[in-house]
Amino acid sequence: MEKSFIVSSSPHIRDNASTRQIMLDVIIALIPASLAGVYFFGPRTLMVILVSVLACVLSEYASRKLMKRSNTILDLSAVVTGLLLALNLPPTAPLWMVVIGAVVAVVVIKQLFGGLGQNFINPALGARVFLFISYAGHMTNWVIPGADGVSSATPLGLLKAEEAAEIVFPSYKDLFLGNIGGCIGEVSAAALLIGGVYLVAKKVIGPEIPLAYIGTLGLFTWIFGGPTFFAGDFLYHILSGGLMLGAIYMATDYATSPMTTKGRIIMGIGCGLLTGIIRLYTNYPEGVSFAILLMNIAVPLIDRYTVPKSFGGGKAVE
Amino acid sequence: MxxxxxxxxxxxxxxxxxxxECETVKMEVPEKVRIPMLQHIGAPCEPCVKKGDTVRVGQIIGNSDKYISSPIHSSVSGTVTDVAPMLYAGGIYVTTVEIKTDGNQELYEGIKxxxxxxxxxxxxxxxxxxxxxxxxxxxxxxxxxxxxxxxxxxxxxxxxxxxxxxxxxxxxxxxxxxxxxxxxxxxxxxxxxxxxxxxxxxxxxxxxxxxxxxxxxxxxxxxxxxxxxxxxxxxxxxxxxxxxxxxxxxxxxxxxxxxxxxxxxxxxxxxxxxxxGMPLIKKRITVDGPSVKRPANVEALIGTPISEVFNFCGGFGIVPKKILMGGPMMGIAQFTLDTPVLKHTNALLAFDETKAVLPKEQACIRCGRCVKACPMNLLPLQLNNNTIKENIEELNKYHVMDCIECGSCAYVCPAKINLVQSIRLGKAQVKQAAAKGGK
The missing domain is CATH 3.40.50.11540 (NADH-ubiquinone oxidoreductase 51kDa subunit)
Incomplete structure (x- = not known):
């Protein structure tokens, strides 16, 4: 043979999608929420975000180098993890704690389980819960937007504050825009929704999980969240806490969510129910992190029971 | 409508x-044709001519008594110069009748x-x-x-x-x-x-x-x-x-x-x-791809070496790195230009290096795009995982044999995983296990 040709299996063409582009889209989608965080909580917030992203990327690079695996920082997944971790931290988070969170997220949760796509829980959420349990004080040190260092409770915290004599609940407008206490990236429902619409429009995520999640929580808190049945302030619940951030950006994490539409709806409903139960019936004001982590663990099971029938209605070979 | x-x-x-818009142009009779005895799904034909025989256009040169098979005819008139196995893409040897043409294109008398x-x-x-x-x-x-x-x-x-x-x-x-x-x-x-x-x-x-x-x-x-x-x-x-x-x-x-x-x-x-009464001896073929100088629709005789079809279209401009018989989604990459045109060849494509080299495989991120793309409603990523694990039971559970190998999953995969290749391997594993009497 004078000429050598490449032989490979079909198909011989591929579309332009890439892991890197998907990650880039997620980063773009998180920019409004990040900016909102910086706007409401001041420039130090930017520091938290940068440290988190940098620590995640370095952890990814170093851990893979140490394990003699290929360098994967260019797929940008570590940037996404870093960004999500920062947005899940209070603005007052000490930087050393941010670094610890980053290492836990990338090294322990992601790389030790096989790297991208293999982690069984969402790295950023897992790290957040790790920090929450290890440094409860730092993780619940909330501040009011604008007023430097003035402590405050989160909107959901107010719901659980039974002793306080006079509680002023934030307005829906403040909840929607983000003029409230909370984690850096969770406060502005508006900013999160803008990014969510972008992700759905770019087909990076399907709308199934966010809609099922938010819808279920809304329904649950409407039915059980008030003094009588069907009297709960569901809008307050939907706009508060980490729901938007969790439903749009965390519960939809590819590696830790089901792969079929049916499975994804089950995932969303499960997250909504667990969040509602935790918010209404436990000591914790907020339940999004725990709900998503619990559903993450259930994903292999959901996948197992939602194997679709082949086109034409074939049965599984038993 | x-x-x-x-x-x-x-x-x-x-x-x-x-x-x-390229009207079909008829290619001249090549000097030599190579006609394989398997150009269909089913049993291969047995050659019924031998070296030295003269054959005419439309004469049966291979046939089979099996039901799922199809007779093979000579596309030219000339002399049989060889009957021998030849290697084809896919790694199989097929008995192939080589005929030196005489250019007269005399019709076989039995044609009516x-x-x-x-x-x-x-x-x-x-x-x-x-x-x-x-x-x-x-x-x-x-x-x-x-x-x-x-x-x-x-x-x-x-x-x-x-x-x-x-x-x-x-x-x-x-x-x-x-x-x-x-x-x-x-x-x-x-x-x-x-x-x-x-x-x-x-x-x-x-x-x-x-x-x-x-x-x-x-x-x-x-x-x-x-x-x-x-x-x-x-x-x-x-x-x-x-x-x-x-x-x-x-x-x-x-x-x-x-x-x-x-x-x-x-x-x-x-x-x-x-x-x-003229049997199937010619075929219209779309000749295209970045390496082809003058893309065209060509009517070629079955058995014509594909090198001559490309030459007929002005040869190659940019150096070809991949030659496809069929379309880019399901076509078969050829290792040599000596391969002949077959009955069901509908396209010959020549890709230059930029199109020929596929991107490197990365880790599956479980995005589910392959699942959305599968027209058969399968879960390609699970088939891939289980092929790697050689898990026959799971491959069956995920209906591996229902895959039509259309390539949609691999086409949309952002991690560029060669899903179809993997699924084909999975099918082979299942067949092998069945042949051994396993589950």
Whole structure:
């Protein structure tokens, strides 16, 4: 043979999608929420975000180098993890704690389980819960937007504050825009929704999980969240806490969510129910992190029971 | 004109129908042809000529007594110079008859229009013609046209979807020979007593839709169905669903839901064959791709080395790095230009280095795009995982054998995983395990 040709299996063409582009889209989608965080909580917030992203990327690079695996920082997944971790931290988070969170997220949760796509829980959420349990004080040190260092409770915290004599609940407008206490990236429902619409429009995520999640929580808190049945302030619940951030950006994490539409709806409903139960019936004001982590663990099971029938209605070979 | 159902999934592939306006040009008789004894799905033929024999155009040079097989004819007149195994893409050796042509193209004396008065005689005439599905798969046409007894066929579907990028072979047949298509359809309708014919064409070929609608206008039993342009619209099961709303269950045949599907070139051939008796010895081929100097639609004799087909189209501009027989989604990469044109070759594509080298595989991120793209409703990523683990039980649980290998999953995969390759391997593992008597 004078000429050598490449032989490979079909198909011989591929579309332009890439892991890197998907990650880039997620980063773009998180920019409004990040900016909102910086706007409401001041420039130090930017520091938290940068440290988190940098620590995640370095952890990814170093851990893979140490394990003699290929360098994967260019797929940008570590940037996404870093960004999500920062947005899940209070603005007052000490930087050393941010670094610890980053290492836990990338090294322990992601790389030790096989790297991208293999982690069984969402790295950023897992790290957040790790920090929450290890440094409860730092993780619940909330501040009011604008007023430097003035402590405050989160909107959901107010719901659980039974002793306080006079509680002023934030307005829906403040909840929607983000003029409230909370984690850096969770406060502005508006900013999160803008990014969510972008992700759905770019087909990076399907709308199934966010809609099922938010819808279920809304329904649950409407039915059980008030003094009588069907009297709960569901809008307050939907706009508060980490729901938007969790439903749009965390519960939809590819590696830790089901792969079929049916499975994804089950995932969303499960997250909504667990969040509602935790918010209404436990000591914790907020339940999004725990709900998503619990559903993450259930994903292999959901996948197992939602194997679709082949086109034409074939049965599984038993 | 009807616009019907649409299958779930698939991929939005580029069309690249660059040769749509290229009228078919006939290639001269090559000096030498190599005709393999297997150009269809089924049993290979036994050669019935030997070195030194003289053969004429249309003479049978290979046949088989097996039902699912199709006789092979000489496409030229000349002298047999060799009968020997030759290696083909896919790694199989096939006995191949090499004929040095004499350039006279003398017809074999036995060639005359077939006579038939019932469906059995018709079907055996079709077998004699050597016709196989010209859409690309090469399934013997006489088998398709003789449904098992007790299965009532009520609809004939003509496949002119041509959903593969680049290929315009079916399109040219409609533009150039629409009356042949209609007359072929009429023959099948009459012999098999079918009252309903649906011609499926993707909506990216408005001229073809217009032309077929025009010639079918007088017959209200023949209707053109405008199909959404989405790959793999021309896959048999997808086409049947799109045109009739019927779903062929896994492991079943179109006849099980009362339909026969024929490629537009196949029915056109049937019309020609009943007029002349000339068996299948030539084929229209779309020659395209970035490396080809003058993309064209070429009518070539079966057995012509593909190197000569490319030369006929001006040779290569940019150095080719990948040669495909068939479309880019399901075509087969060739390792040599000595490979001959086959009965069901509908395209020859030459890709330069930038198109030939596929991106490197990365880790699966479980995005689920392959799941959304699969027209068969399978979970390609799970099939891939279980192929790697050689887990036969799980491969069956995820219906590996239902995969039609259309390539939609691999096309959309952002991690660029070679899913089809992996699934083919998985199928082989399942077959091997079954042969061993395992589960």
């Amino acid at each position: 009807l616009v019907k159902n649409f299958f779930k999934g698939g991929a939005k592939v580029p069309h690249f129908k660059n040769t749509a 229009p077939p006579s038939f008065s019932n469906s059995n005689e018709f079907v055996s005439a079709i077998r004699e013609s050597g016709l196989v599905g010209l859409g690309g798969a090469g399934f013997p046409a006489h088998v398709k046209l003789s449904p098992p007894s007790g299965k009532k066929i009520d609809t004939l579907i003509i496949n002119a979807a041509e959903c593969e990028p680049y290929i315009t072979s079916d399109y040219r047949e409609i533009i150039e020979n629409s009356w042949n298509v209609i007359s072929g359809i009429n023959i099948i309708m009459e012999v098999l007593e079918i009252d309903n014919v649906l011609i499926g064409i993707e909506d990216n070929k408005p001229e073809a839709i217009k032309e077929m609608t025009r010639v079918a206008e007088t017959d209200d039993k023949i209707n053109v169905v405008k199909l959404k342009s989405r790959y793999p619209q021309g896959a048999e099961k997808m086409l049947i669903y799109a045109t009739t709303g019927r779903k062929v269950p896994p492991g079943k045949l179109p006849a099980d839901v009362g339909v026969i599907v024929m490629n537009v070139n196949s029915v056109s051939f049937i019309s020609e064959y009943t007029k002349t």
